[in-house]
Amino acid sequence: MVNLILFGPPGSGKGTQSAKIIDKYGLIHLSTGDLLRSEIANKTPLGMEATKFMDQGLLVPDEVVIGMISSKLDANPDARGFIFDGFPRTTAQAEALDKLLALKKTAISVVLSLEVPEDELIKRLLNRGKTSGRSDDSSEDVVKARIVEYHNKTAPVADHYAKFGKFRKVKGDGSEAEVFDLLCKELNELVAEKV
Template sequence: MFNIILFGPPGSGKGTQSEKLIEKYGLKHLSTGDLLRSEIASKTPLGLEAKNFMDKGQLVPDEVVIGMISSALDTNPHVPGFLFDGFPRTEAQSEALDKLLKLKKTEIGVVLALIVTEDELIKRLLNRGLTSGRPDDNNEEVIRARIVEYHQKTSAVAEYYKQFDKVVYVKGEGTVDEIFELLTSEIDQRNQPVTQ
Protein backbone atom coordinates (compact mmCIF):
# COMPACT_ATOMS: atom_id res chain seq x y z
CA MET A 1 0.00 0.00 0.00
CA PHE A 2 1.40 3.40 -0.99
CA ASN A 3 -0.02 6.42 0.85
CA ILE A 4 0.43 10.02 -0.22
CA ILE A 5 -0.15 13.35 1.49
CA LEU A 6 -0.70 16.14 -1.04
CA PHE A 7 -0.24 19.70 0.12
CA GLY A 8 -0.87 22.90 -1.70
CA PRO A 9 -2.00 26.40 -0.79
CA PRO A 10 -5.43 27.60 -1.94
CA GLY A 11 -5.28 27.97 -5.72
CA SER A 12 -2.31 25.63 -6.19
CA GLY A 13 -4.30 23.15 -8.28
CA LYS A 14 -4.34 20.51 -5.54
CA GLY A 15 -7.92 19.45 -6.31
CA THR A 16 -7.21 18.96 -10.01
CA GLN A 17 -3.99 17.05 -9.35
CA SER A 18 -5.65 14.90 -6.65
CA GLU A 19 -8.26 13.71 -9.13
CA LYS A 20 -5.62 12.83 -11.72
CA LEU A 21 -3.44 10.97 -9.18
CA ILE A 22 -6.43 9.01 -7.84
CA GLU A 23 -7.36 7.99 -11.37
CA LYS A 24 -3.82 7.00 -12.40
CA TYR A 25 -2.89 5.01 -9.30
CA GLY A 26 -6.30 3.76 -8.16
CA LEU A 27 -5.88 5.50 -4.81
CA LYS A 28 -8.70 6.09 -2.36
CA HIS A 29 -9.23 9.81 -1.69
CA LEU A 30 -9.32 10.46 2.05
CA SER A 31 -10.64 13.93 2.71
CA THR A 32 -11.33 14.50 6.40
CA GLY A 33 -14.15 16.90 5.52
CA ASP A 34 -15.86 14.20 3.42
CA LEU A 35 -15.25 11.60 6.13
CA LEU A 36 -16.85 13.82 8.77
CA ARG A 37 -19.90 14.51 6.61
CA SER A 38 -20.30 10.84 5.74
CA GLU A 39 -19.97 9.62 9.35
CA ILE A 40 -22.45 12.27 10.52
CA ALA A 41 -24.92 11.40 7.75
CA SER A 42 -24.62 7.68 8.64
CA LYS A 43 -25.13 8.55 12.32
CA THR A 44 -22.18 6.37 13.37
CA PRO A 45 -20.97 6.70 16.99
CA LEU A 46 -17.93 8.68 15.73
CA GLY A 47 -20.18 10.81 13.52
CA LEU A 48 -22.49 11.64 16.42
CA GLU A 49 -19.51 12.49 18.60
CA ALA A 50 -18.09 14.76 15.89
CA LYS A 51 -21.47 16.44 15.35
CA ASN A 52 -21.67 17.15 19.07
CA PHE A 53 -18.40 19.13 18.90
CA MET A 54 -19.32 20.87 15.64
CA ASP A 55 -22.74 21.92 16.96
CA LYS A 56 -20.94 23.72 19.80
CA GLY A 57 -18.65 25.43 17.29
CA GLN A 58 -15.66 23.41 18.49
CA LEU A 59 -13.01 21.63 16.44
CA VAL A 60 -13.44 17.88 16.20
CA PRO A 61 -10.69 16.33 18.40
CA ASP A 62 -7.84 14.50 16.66
CA GLU A 63 -8.82 11.15 18.27
CA VAL A 64 -12.23 11.30 16.60
CA VAL A 65 -10.75 12.15 13.19
CA ILE A 66 -8.13 9.40 13.57
CA GLY A 67 -10.94 7.00 14.47
CA MET A 68 -12.72 7.89 11.24
CA ILE A 69 -9.51 7.42 9.23
CA SER A 70 -8.99 4.04 10.90
CA SER A 71 -12.50 3.04 9.92
CA ALA A 72 -11.91 4.19 6.31
CA LEU A 73 -8.68 2.14 6.15
CA ASP A 74 -10.50 -0.95 7.47
CA THR A 75 -13.36 -0.66 4.98
CA ASN A 76 -10.98 -0.33 1.99
CA PRO A 77 -8.46 -3.17 2.50
CA HIS A 78 -7.88 -3.80 -1.22
CA VAL A 79 -7.00 -0.30 -2.46
CA PRO A 80 -3.37 0.23 -3.57
CA GLY A 81 -3.10 3.27 -1.29
CA PHE A 82 -4.69 6.43 0.06
CA LEU A 83 -4.35 10.08 -0.88
CA PHE A 84 -4.68 12.18 2.27
CA ASP A 85 -6.26 15.59 1.76
CA GLY A 86 -6.72 18.17 4.53
CA PHE A 87 -5.05 15.96 7.10
CA PRO A 88 -2.69 15.96 8.92
CA ARG A 89 -2.49 19.69 9.69
CA THR A 90 -0.38 19.63 12.85
CA GLU A 91 2.64 17.72 14.13
CA ALA A 92 0.41 15.93 16.67
CA GLN A 93 -1.93 14.80 13.88
CA SER A 94 1.07 13.63 11.83
CA GLU A 95 2.34 11.55 14.75
CA ALA A 96 -1.14 10.10 15.39
CA LEU A 97 -1.56 9.25 11.70
CA ASP A 98 1.86 7.55 11.57
CA LYS A 99 1.03 5.53 14.69
CA LEU A 100 -2.29 4.42 13.17
CA LEU A 101 -0.72 3.51 9.82
CA LYS A 102 1.99 1.50 11.61
CA LEU A 103 -0.74 -0.48 13.39
CA LYS A 104 -2.25 -1.18 9.94
CA LYS A 105 1.22 -2.23 8.70
CA THR A 106 1.58 0.66 6.26
CA GLU A 107 3.00 4.19 6.24
CA ILE A 108 3.10 7.50 4.37
CA GLY A 109 5.17 6.95 1.22
CA VAL A 110 5.66 10.58 0.25
CA VAL A 111 4.47 14.08 1.15
CA LEU A 112 4.09 16.13 -2.04
CA ALA A 113 3.94 19.89 -1.58
CA LEU A 114 2.94 22.07 -4.52
CA ILE A 115 4.93 25.29 -4.63
CA VAL A 116 3.32 28.29 -6.31
CA THR A 117 4.33 31.95 -5.95
CA GLU A 118 1.97 34.15 -3.97
CA ASP A 119 1.35 36.41 -6.98
CA GLU A 120 0.32 33.41 -9.09
CA LEU A 121 -1.97 32.07 -6.34
CA ILE A 122 -3.69 35.44 -5.98
CA LYS A 123 -4.13 35.71 -9.76
CA ARG A 124 -5.59 32.17 -9.97
CA LEU A 125 -7.96 32.66 -7.03
CA LEU A 126 -9.22 36.05 -8.22
CA ASN A 127 -9.79 34.41 -11.61
CA ARG A 128 -11.58 31.48 -10.00
CA GLY A 129 -13.65 33.98 -8.02
CA LEU A 130 -15.16 35.27 -11.27
CA THR A 131 -16.88 31.91 -11.80
CA SER A 132 -16.83 30.01 -8.48
CA GLY A 133 -19.25 32.26 -6.64
CA ARG A 134 -17.06 31.81 -3.54
CA PRO A 135 -16.79 35.13 -1.70
CA ASP A 136 -13.36 34.15 -0.30
CA ASP A 137 -12.03 33.99 -3.89
CA ASN A 138 -13.02 37.61 -4.67
CA ASN A 139 -11.12 39.47 -1.98
CA GLU A 140 -7.35 39.81 -2.28
CA GLU A 141 -6.93 40.54 1.45
CA VAL A 142 -8.84 37.37 2.38
CA ILE A 143 -6.82 35.37 -0.16
CA ARG A 144 -3.53 36.63 1.32
CA ALA A 145 -4.73 35.70 4.82
CA ARG A 146 -5.66 32.17 3.62
CA ILE A 147 -2.19 31.74 2.11
CA VAL A 148 -0.49 32.87 5.34
CA GLU A 149 -2.67 30.51 7.38
CA TYR A 150 -1.86 27.63 5.03
CA HIS A 151 1.89 28.19 5.44
CA GLN A 152 1.61 28.48 9.22
CA LYS A 153 -0.40 25.27 9.51
CA THR A 154 1.42 23.07 7.05
CA SER A 155 5.00 24.05 7.80
CA ALA A 156 4.83 21.98 11.03
CA VAL A 157 3.68 18.92 9.09
CA ALA A 158 6.42 19.36 6.47
CA GLU A 159 9.04 19.73 9.22
CA TYR A 160 7.77 16.55 10.88
CA TYR A 161 7.99 14.45 7.70
CA LYS A 162 11.34 15.98 6.65
CA GLN A 163 13.01 14.01 9.46
CA PHE A 164 11.96 10.82 7.61
CA ASP A 165 13.07 12.23 4.23
CA LYS A 166 9.52 12.05 2.86
CA VAL A 167 8.85 15.65 1.79
CA VAL A 168 9.18 16.62 -1.87
CA TYR A 169 8.52 20.15 -3.12
CA VAL A 170 7.04 20.18 -6.60
CA LYS A 171 6.76 23.24 -8.83
CA GLY A 172 3.03 23.93 -9.09
CA GLU A 173 3.28 26.33 -12.02
CA GLY A 174 2.99 25.31 -15.66
CA THR A 175 0.32 23.32 -17.45
CA VAL A 176 -1.82 20.80 -15.56
CA ASP A 177 -0.06 17.99 -17.44
CA GLU A 178 3.45 19.33 -16.74
CA ILE A 179 2.72 19.50 -13.01
CA PHE A 180 1.12 16.04 -13.10
CA GLU A 181 4.25 14.70 -14.80
CA LEU A 182 6.43 16.10 -11.99
CA LEU A 183 4.18 14.57 -9.31
CA THR A 184 4.00 11.11 -10.92
CA SER A 185 7.76 11.08 -11.45
CA GLU A 186 8.27 11.63 -7.69
CA ILE A 187 5.72 8.94 -6.82
CA ASP A 188 7.19 6.41 -9.26
CA GLN A 189 10.69 6.93 -7.84
CA ARG A 190 9.44 5.94 -4.37
CA ASN A 191 6.97 3.24 -5.29
CA GLN A 192 7.08 0.16 -7.43
CA PRO A 193 4.64 0.90 -10.26
CA VAL A 194 1.10 0.14 -9.15
CA THR A 195 -1.85 -0.68 -11.36
CA GLN A 196 -1.79 1.75 -14.26
Protein backbone atom coordinates in the same frame (compact mmCIF):
# COMPACT_ATOMS: atom_id res chain seq x y z
CA MET B 1 0.73 0.34 -0.45
CA VAL B 2 1.41 3.96 -1.43
CA ASN B 3 0.13 6.57 1.02
CA LEU B 4 0.43 10.11 -0.24
CA ILE B 5 -0.19 13.49 1.34
CA LEU B 6 -0.58 16.20 -1.29
CA PHE B 7 0.23 19.62 0.14
CA GLY B 8 -0.18 23.02 -1.36
CA PRO B 9 -1.62 26.39 -0.53
CA PRO B 10 -5.11 27.40 -1.68
CA GLY B 11 -5.09 27.70 -5.47
CA SER B 12 -2.09 25.41 -6.01
CA GLY B 13 -4.13 22.82 -7.90
CA LYS B 14 -4.40 20.11 -5.24
CA GLY B 15 -7.97 19.19 -6.16
CA THR B 16 -7.24 18.92 -9.88
CA GLN B 17 -4.02 16.97 -9.39
CA SER B 18 -5.52 14.67 -6.72
CA ALA B 19 -8.22 13.57 -9.15
CA LYS B 20 -5.60 12.80 -11.84
CA ILE B 21 -3.41 10.87 -9.35
CA ILE B 22 -6.40 8.83 -8.13
CA ASP B 23 -7.29 7.92 -11.74
CA LYS B 24 -3.76 6.96 -12.75
CA TYR B 25 -2.60 5.09 -9.64
CA GLY B 26 -5.87 3.69 -8.27
CA LEU B 27 -5.47 5.33 -4.88
CA ILE B 28 -8.44 5.97 -2.61
CA HIS B 29 -9.21 9.61 -1.88
CA LEU B 30 -9.37 10.13 1.86
CA SER B 31 -10.85 13.57 2.51
CA THR B 32 -11.45 14.28 6.18
CA GLY B 33 -14.22 16.73 5.26
CA ASP B 34 -16.01 14.05 3.21
CA LEU B 35 -15.46 11.48 5.97
CA LEU B 36 -16.99 13.79 8.57
CA ARG B 37 -20.05 14.50 6.42
CA SER B 38 -20.50 10.79 5.65
CA GLU B 39 -20.18 9.66 9.29
CA ILE B 40 -22.66 12.35 10.38
CA ALA B 41 -25.13 11.51 7.59
CA ASN B 42 -24.94 7.81 8.47
CA LYS B 43 -25.34 8.60 12.19
CA THR B 44 -22.37 6.41 13.13
CA PRO B 45 -21.03 6.61 16.70
CA LEU B 46 -18.08 8.69 15.44
CA GLY B 47 -20.45 10.91 13.47
CA MET B 48 -22.61 11.50 16.53
CA GLU B 49 -19.49 12.29 18.57
CA ALA B 50 -18.35 14.79 15.93
CA THR B 51 -21.79 16.43 15.87
CA LYS B 52 -21.58 17.14 19.63
CA PHE B 53 -18.49 19.28 19.05
CA MET B 54 -19.65 20.90 15.82
CA ASP B 55 -23.00 21.91 17.39
CA GLN B 56 -21.02 23.89 19.96
CA GLY B 57 -18.92 25.56 17.25
CA LEU B 58 -15.85 23.55 18.26
CA LEU B 59 -13.36 21.74 16.08
CA VAL B 60 -13.75 17.98 15.98
CA PRO B 61 -10.97 16.52 18.18
CA ASP B 62 -8.09 14.78 16.44
CA GLU B 63 -8.91 11.42 18.05
CA VAL B 64 -12.39 11.45 16.48
CA VAL B 65 -10.94 12.28 13.05
CA ILE B 66 -8.27 9.57 13.48
CA GLY B 67 -11.06 7.12 14.35
CA MET B 68 -12.83 7.99 11.10
CA ILE B 69 -9.61 7.53 9.12
CA SER B 70 -9.06 4.17 10.82
CA SER B 71 -12.56 3.06 9.79
CA LYS B 72 -11.93 4.12 6.18
CA LEU B 73 -8.62 2.21 6.10
CA ASP B 74 -10.31 -0.90 7.56
CA ALA B 75 -13.12 -0.66 5.00
CA ASN B 76 -10.59 -0.82 2.15
CA PRO B 77 -8.17 -3.65 3.02
CA ASP B 78 -7.21 -4.28 -0.62
CA ALA B 79 -6.48 -0.64 -1.46
CA ARG B 80 -3.35 0.14 -3.49
CA GLY B 81 -2.98 3.18 -1.24
CA PHE B 82 -4.57 6.40 -0.10
CA ILE B 83 -4.22 10.07 -0.91
CA PHE B 84 -4.82 12.15 2.23
CA ASP B 85 -6.69 15.42 1.73
CA GLY B 86 -7.11 17.99 4.49
CA PHE B 87 -5.19 15.96 7.05
CA PRO B 88 -2.79 16.21 8.77
CA ARG B 89 -2.82 19.97 9.34
CA THR B 90 -0.71 20.04 12.51
CA THR B 91 2.32 18.17 13.83
CA ALA B 92 0.15 16.50 16.48
CA GLN B 93 -2.17 15.21 13.73
CA ALA B 94 0.83 14.01 11.70
CA GLU B 95 2.16 12.09 14.71
CA ALA B 96 -1.28 10.58 15.40
CA LEU B 97 -1.63 9.56 11.74
CA ASP B 98 1.85 8.00 11.77
CA LYS B 99 0.93 5.94 14.86
CA LEU B 100 -2.35 4.80 13.31
CA LEU B 101 -0.66 3.77 10.05
CA ALA B 102 2.06 1.93 11.98
CA LEU B 103 -0.66 -0.08 13.75
CA LYS B 104 -2.02 -0.97 10.30
CA LYS B 105 1.49 -2.01 9.19
CA THR B 106 1.85 0.85 6.70
CA ALA B 107 3.12 4.44 6.67
CA ILE B 108 3.06 7.70 4.75
CA SER B 109 5.15 7.06 1.65
CA VAL B 110 5.69 10.67 0.62
CA VAL B 111 4.44 14.21 1.11
CA LEU B 112 4.41 16.12 -2.18
CA SER B 113 4.11 19.87 -1.85
CA LEU B 114 2.93 21.92 -4.82
CA GLU B 115 5.05 25.06 -4.82
CA VAL B 116 3.45 28.06 -6.54
CA PRO B 117 4.59 31.71 -6.24
CA GLU B 118 2.21 33.80 -4.12
CA ASP B 119 1.36 36.26 -6.92
CA GLU B 120 0.28 33.33 -9.12
CA LEU B 121 -1.86 31.86 -6.28
CA ILE B 122 -3.60 35.21 -5.75
CA LYS B 123 -4.30 35.53 -9.48
CA ARG B 124 -5.68 31.97 -9.68
CA LEU B 125 -7.90 32.35 -6.63
CA LEU B 126 -9.32 35.72 -7.66
CA ASN B 127 -10.10 34.26 -11.11
CA ARG B 128 -11.73 31.23 -9.47
CA GLY B 129 -13.72 33.61 -7.24
CA LYS B 130 -15.29 35.23 -10.31
CA THR B 131 -16.81 31.91 -11.44
CA SER B 132 -17.10 29.74 -8.31
CA GLY B 133 -19.18 32.02 -6.13
CA ARG B 134 -16.83 31.21 -3.24
CA SER B 135 -16.69 34.25 -0.98
CA ASP B 136 -13.24 33.28 0.30
CA ASP B 137 -11.86 33.66 -3.26
CA SER B 138 -13.30 37.11 -3.99
CA SER B 139 -11.12 39.43 -1.90
CA GLU B 140 -7.36 39.78 -2.30
CA ASP B 141 -6.96 40.45 1.44
CA VAL B 142 -8.86 37.27 2.35
CA VAL B 143 -6.86 35.26 -0.21
CA LYS B 144 -3.56 36.58 1.20
CA ALA B 145 -4.69 35.76 4.75
CA ARG B 146 -5.56 32.18 3.71
CA ILE B 147 -2.12 31.73 2.13
CA VAL B 148 -0.37 33.04 5.28
CA GLU B 149 -2.54 30.75 7.44
CA TYR B 150 -1.63 27.77 5.24
CA HIS B 151 2.11 28.46 5.54
CA ASN B 152 1.94 29.02 9.31
CA LYS B 153 0.01 25.80 9.95
CA THR B 154 1.59 23.43 7.45
CA ALA B 155 5.26 24.41 7.69
CA PRO B 156 5.66 22.36 10.92
CA VAL B 157 3.95 19.35 9.27
CA ALA B 158 6.36 19.63 6.32
CA ASP B 159 9.27 19.77 8.80
CA HIS B 160 7.92 16.65 10.56
CA TYR B 161 7.97 14.58 7.36
CA ALA B 162 11.23 16.14 6.14
CA LYS B 163 12.91 14.63 9.23
CA PHE B 164 12.09 11.21 7.79
CA GLY B 165 13.12 12.10 4.23
CA LYS B 166 9.51 11.94 3.03
CA PHE B 167 8.90 15.58 2.05
CA ARG B 168 9.42 16.69 -1.55
CA LYS B 169 8.68 19.98 -3.27
CA VAL B 170 7.14 19.91 -6.74
CA LYS B 171 7.06 22.93 -9.05
CA GLY B 172 3.34 23.73 -9.24
CA ASP B 173 3.17 26.75 -11.51
CA GLY B 174 3.40 25.05 -14.90
CA SER B 175 0.50 23.85 -16.98
CA GLU B 176 -1.83 21.22 -15.51
CA ALA B 177 -0.11 18.54 -17.64
CA GLU B 178 3.41 19.70 -16.72
CA VAL B 179 2.64 19.63 -13.00
CA PHE B 180 1.04 16.19 -13.32
CA ASP B 181 4.16 14.88 -15.11
CA LEU B 182 6.35 16.14 -12.24
CA LEU B 183 4.08 14.49 -9.66
CA CYS B 184 4.15 11.24 -11.65
CA LYS B 185 7.97 11.26 -11.69
CA GLU B 186 7.90 11.31 -7.88
CA LEU B 187 5.17 8.68 -7.63
CA ASN B 188 6.45 6.27 -10.31
CA GLU B 189 9.55 5.58 -8.20
CA LEU B 190 7.40 4.78 -5.16
CA VAL B 191 4.95 2.63 -7.08
CA ALA B 192 7.85 0.69 -8.62
CA GLU B 193 9.35 0.12 -5.16
CA LYS B 194 6.04 -1.22 -3.81
CA VAL B 195 5.46 -3.72 -6.63
